[in-house]
Amino acid sequence: MTNRFPPRGRTREDVLAELEARKDEDVDWRGGRIGLYTHFGGDDVLEIAKDASRMYFSENALGPRAFPSLARLENDVIAWTLGLLNGGDDAAGSMTSGGTESILMGVKTARDWARDTHPGVKEPVVVAPYSAHPAFNKAAHYLGVEVKRVPVGDDFRADADRMAEAIDDRTVMLVASAPQFAHGVIDPVSDIAELARDRNLWLHVDACVGGFIAPFARELGRPVPPFDFSVPGVMSMSADLHKYGFTAKGASTLLLSDRAHRAYQVFEFDEWPRGHYASPTIPGSRPGGPIAAAWAVLSYLGRDGYLRIAGEILDAVDRLKAGIAAIDGLEIVGDPPLTILSYTSEDYDILAVAEAMTNRGWFVTPSADPRAIHMGMLTMTHAPVVDRYLSDLARSVEEARSGTVEAVERAVTYGG
Numbered sequence: 087m088t089n090r091f092p093p094r095g096r097t098r099e100d101v102l103a104e105l106e107a108r109k110d111e112d113v114d115w116r117g118g119r120i121g122l123y124t125h126f127g128g129d130d131v132l133e134i135a136k137d138a139s140r141m142y143f144s145e146n147a148l149g150p151r152a153f154p155s156l157a158r159l160e161n162d163v164i165a166w167t168l169g170l171l172n173g174g175d176d177a178a179g180s181m182t183s184g185g186t187e188s189i190l191m192g193v194k195t196a197r198d199w200a201r202d203t204h205p206g207v208k209e210p211v212v213v214a215p216y217s218a219h220p221a222f223n224k225a226a227h228y229l230g231v232e233v234k235r236v237p238v239g240d241d242f243r244a245d246a247d248r249m250a251e252a253i254d255d256r257t258v259m260l261v262a263s264a265p266q267f268a269h270g271v272i273d274p275v276s277d278i279a280e281l282a283r284d285r286n287l288w289l290h291v292d293a294c295v296g297g298f299i300a301p302f303a304r305e306l307g308r309p310v311p312p313f314d315f316s317v318p319g320v321m322s323m324s325a326d327l328h329k330y331g332f333t334a335k336g337a338s339t340l341l342l343s344d345r346a347h348r349a350y351q352v353f354e355f356d357e358w359p360r361g362h363y364a365s366p367t368i369p370g371s372r373p374g375g376p377i378a379a380a381w382a383v384l385s386y387l388g389r390d391g392y393l394r395i396a397g398e399i400l401d402a403v404d405r406l407k408a409g410i411a412a413i414d415g416l417e418i419v420g421d422p423p424l425t426i427l428s429y430t431s432e433d434y435d436i437l438a439v440a441e442a443m444t445n446r447g448w449f450v451t452p453s454a455d456p457r458a459i460h461m462g463m464l465t466m467t468h469a470p471v472v473d474r475y476l477s478d479l480a481r482s483v484e485e486a487r488s489g490t491v492e493a494v495e496r497a498v499t500y501g502g
């Protein structure tokens with residue numbers, strides 16, 4: 087690497103060829119070698135997302151007066167998402183750059199709501215299950231709020247009774263996930279919502295993963311408990327378009343059950359020379375591409391398209407689960423109903439299995455608690471490789487059992 091600014095421009099062919107070559111370093115996500123970071127709903131879906139994104143490459147959603155078409159596209163995406171997640175007539179929402187920003191805006195909205203509704207609380211606390219995404223702590227860190235994490239039950243789902251015990255006079259917000267990332271299970275949102283209603287607390291449901299797959303899974307007859315705005319007491323939700331919406335990255339939604347609470351979300355400012363500034367989310371300039379791509383993919387797939395894709399992915403997950411359970415000594419962690427799963431073993435060291443799978447070219451992501459192999463988020467790239475994965479897994483387990491491969495204590499990381 088050189089720190090010298092490129093002295094002269096290069097040809098387009100040269101630049102693109104170098105980018106193509108640099109990509110060789112990266113994991114083969116298209117080959118289903120990884121269950122993290124990418125979400126694939128088919129080549130046709132990818133193409134329309136790219137085309138729509140290019141059409142709005144330069145437009146800026148910061149300027150709805152200049153680009154009213156973008157504002158309308160965003161409104162459609164929000165309205166359709168609210169429709170999917172049972173938002174009522176009063177519900178509202180915004181597109182954000184991703185799950186982390188949606189969560190951050192959820193915590194910010196709750197914090198400012200609490201300034202009105204719990205005026206005595208000077209140092210607000212969010213009570214969340216141990217399994218909630220780190221984005222809640224990141225948000226709290228940025229916003230001057232504290233997160234109290236509460237142990238989950240034996241089934242890895244949030245324990246509403248323990249959350250109730252953790253609530254004190256500083257608590258302003260509760261969290262539930264649908265599903266949570268680590269084990270893929272859905273928290274008992276109805277129980278936690280009852281608690282929120284009883285104690286007048288804000289409840290955010292993190293459906294970053296589930297928002298665009300859980301409703302379709304339920305429609306396909308899978309056991310998905312109530313988790314969305316159909317549950318009274320759910321005040322905000324995050325649902326990521328760039329995960330199971332299969333849209334371009336940089337796209338999520340922050341949804342509110344009551345548009346009156348938007349006042350707590352928006353930042354407004356006048357004390358400068360250029361006039362009134364009002365912004366509902368973190369960025370100033372907002373790329374038009376992810377908004378247009380989201381609108382295009384939702385329009386292109388429609389309910390029937392999402393149902394087809396969800397069905398295919400869930401069938402692949404079923405085959406994976408059955409195959410894993412059939413291998414001696416392996417056990418699925420908890421009972422994840424959707425598209426995240428992890429597995430462990432009491433008979434041999436699962437990290438030795440991870441090493442053997444890595445040696446076979448899989449990008450393996452271990453999980454810390456319990457020590458397990460995490461399969462991240464399964465999508466359409468995984469359906470064709472299920473059999474290969476399982477036969478490699480069976481051989482890897484044999485190696486772990488016989489001691490021909492050893493566990494390597496790698497740092498368990500996600501992001502970074």
Ligand SMILES: Cc1ncc(COP(=O)(O)O)c(C=O)c1O
Nearest residue numbers: 184185186219266267292294295
């Ligand atoms: C449950 C859950 N919430 C939030 C996030 C954060 O989403 P993002 O990576 O888009 O910021 C993730 C990411 O995997 C997640 O799994």
